[in-house]
Amino acid sequence: MFKIPFLSRLFEKKAPVKAKAPDEKEAPAEKKAVSAKPQPSNELQLPADHALYKLWNLRGQRRFRPGQPVLRLEERSFANEDEARKELQKLRKTLETASQRRLKQIQPQKIEDLTEDPALPDLDAMPVVHVSGDGLDAWVLILPPVGNGQDLNRAMLDRAFKERGVTFGLKWRLMENLPKEQERYFRLYHAARGTPAVNGADGQVTELFQRHLEKSFAVDEHNRVDYTTLNNVQNVEEGGVICRIALPEKGVPGKSVQGQEIPAKDGKAASIPKGRNTEVTEDGTALIATIAGHVDFTGRAFQVKPLMEIKGNVDFSVGNINYLGDVIIHGDICSGFTVRAVGSITVDGVVEACTVEAGGDLILARGVQGDSKAVIRAQRSLYAKFLENCCVYVKETLQTDCIINCDVYCDGKVDVHTGHMKIIGGTIRAAREVSAGTIGSRNEGRTDVFLGGFPCESYDFDVLTKEVNHLETELAQTERQPDNPVKKNKMNKLKMQLLVSRKKLEQLRKEQTEQSDEELESFRMVCDTVYPGTILTIGKVSHRFDRKLFPCTASLVADEIWLA
Secondary structure: OOOHHHHHHHOOOOOOOOOOOOOOOOOOOOOOOOOOOOOOOOEOOOOOOOHHHHHHOOOOOOOOOOOOOEOEOOOOOOOOHHHHHHHHHHHHHHHHHHHHHHHHHHOOOOHHHOOOOOOOOOEOOEEEEEEOOOOOEEEEEEEOOEOOOOOOOHHHHHHHHHHOOOOOOEOHHHHHHHHHOOOOEOEEEEEEEOEOOEOOOOOEEEEOOOOOOOOOOEEOOOOOEEHHHOOOOOEEOOOOEEEEEEOOOOOEOEEOOOOOEEOOOOOOOOOOOEOOOEEEOOOOOEEEEOOOEEEEEOOOOEEEEEEEEEOOOEOOOOOOEEEOOEEEEOOOEOOOOEEEEOOOEEEOOOEOOOEEEEOOOEEEOOOEEEEEEEEEEEOOOEEEOOEEEEEEEEOOOEEEOEEEOOEEEEOOEEEEOOOOOEEEOOEEEEOOEEEEEEEOOOOOOOEEEEEOOOHHHHHHHHHHHHHHHHHHHHHHHHHOOOOOHHHHHHHHHHHHHHHHHHHHHHHHHHHOOOOOHHHHOOOEEEEEEEOOOEEEEEOOEEEEOOOOEOOEEEEEEOOEEEEO
16 A cells, blocks of 8 residues: 555655745835846746655755755846746756656655655766756756765766766866765756857948038128028048948857857948949948039938039130039129029029029029029029029028019028018019018008919929910921921921920929818918008918008918908
């Protein structure tokens, strides 16, 4: 029969760790400081009926008094709770397997083989080696001898590590001293450490030029703006460095405690913002300009635009300018000449009765005296000291000190809040807002302000319509001429021009859209003073000012223009 005295002799009745009941309250304890981010636990908690505790409760020998098991993964920190949980679960399986094997060696195989006082087998001390999941650490736990088995010695440790393949990073001093330690049993010791792999650093780009230039002017105590101070050009010489490039680094492989190489990742190459007229040096450490010019950022890459610099005036000594880059003119643009540039245009002098067209920003430091003949166009923003007697086309913002008798088309905001701050006469068409110090004049001359729609599209539509009408008239006149080779060539050229213009006109007609009433209600005219003779139109609603108001904010509310 199964003998009760044998079980009481073999194992303790009481577990070393008492499980706490769900409703059991803990005794009051001192308050501890709570860290902002608690570190993941590196200690394994086992249930009281685990095989390792059965071995710990074994009382078959008296030559040692093992302390309570200490199952802490020393010298190892975990990045997060999930990583700690996985490693502790792996350790639990290692201890479960070794403890069960040890119990089978101690316990009889069959219950009927038990006697009143069976003798325990003689078993030597047993090192249990646990290797971490990443192979970088190894720990050892020693199970004590049973009966007259041998105590722990160095040979046992060497054999256990060899069986687990742990050959690298062993702590030799621990191997020598562990057999002499008093508390050497049922405790995890950190026994080996591998070399972790070091991933290579990614490449990096250090930009030496700004991506987006902030357009701001110096304003003096009299509210006057110096339009020559706008920082609109970033010059670079041929071969000048635009970006410094740090190359990616190679990763350094590591080595596990089992002698296996741990691969490392090489750093990734940086994405180089290489655009037109730039190139990377042979050693890959810099992005340089291949030409002298102006550095501009296009949204994805840096490019160098050619820069034309005119030291004096644009007159008969220079002629008309058509340039695929940026243009800087230090003098005036005289009447009758044309300046066109794909990039930005900066003029330090006065613009007379001429045509100026910029694919980027247009800066007119001393303004325009247009004589009702000047045409000023900017595909981005326009900054001018003053605008007088000219036609102005601006896709984004128009900023100036004064507008006198001009025909203005602006798809953004018209801002006249520096210097004289006046809009006098002419017609101002803005997509959303007109803001000025004074609108109109004391003599009650007419000044028209239109808000809403797409003024630049309307301007382009009118220009194309006039061009188509002119080409149709010229073509009809040419057809009536006598047949000759000159007439034939001219007819073919006119037909081609007419075809292209009609297609552009048709495309514009399709793109023109109506704005909703809700959008129109967000548009406004703001000024310190508005004079009689000013007519404001928002959408299809108009209001004529018949008296002087100051200040004035006008907007559309429920199909009526409200003044505040």
